[in-house]
Amino acid sequence: MDFKKIPNYRKKSLLNNNYKKWKENKFETEGFFPIFISFKEEFLLKNLSGNALKLYIYLGLRSGNNTGETWISIETICKYFEKSPRTISYWLKELIDKGLISRFQLEKDSSSHTFLLPYSTFNKEER
Numbered sequence: 001m002d003f004k005k006i007p008n009y010r011k012k013s014l015l016n017n018n019y020k021k022w023k024e025n026k027f028e029t030e031g032f033f034p035i036f037i038s039f040k041e042e043f044l045l046k047n048l049s050g051n052a053l054k055l056y057i058y059l060g061l062r063s064g065n066n067t068g069e070t071w072i073s074i075e076t077i078c079k080y081f082e083k084s085p086r087t088i089s090y091w092l093k094e095l096i097d098k099g100l101i102s103r104f105q106l107e108k109d110s111s112s113h114t115f116l117l118p119y120s121t122f123n124k125e126e127r
Helices: 008-029 050-062 074-081 085-097 121-126
Strands: 101-105 112-116
Touching: 050 074, 050 085, 050 112, 074 085, 085 101
Parallel strands: none
Antiparallel strands: 101 112
């Protein structure tokens, strides 16, 4: 079947069905990280630097779906993005300053834990 020769209404149907099947498969076979519409409505999307946004998505994909927690090291993040610890720390600070994450050690000389924070006005008082 030559996709270019198919009428647009049929292309729409094929593309919609293809996306639906892909999404259902991914939900069943892989972890996921939702970004809700309030991320745009609260102007976070517009006001984050591109690199902080990439890091936020990366942390989301590495975090537990039910807890929003990860204990990934700065060194591991540096290797993934091929950036210096100073650069990653700058991106993390931006996410902290925007109220998107919290990062701290549970015990002295232990790994830092990063927590994704709710970003809608629904839970602002719990931060």
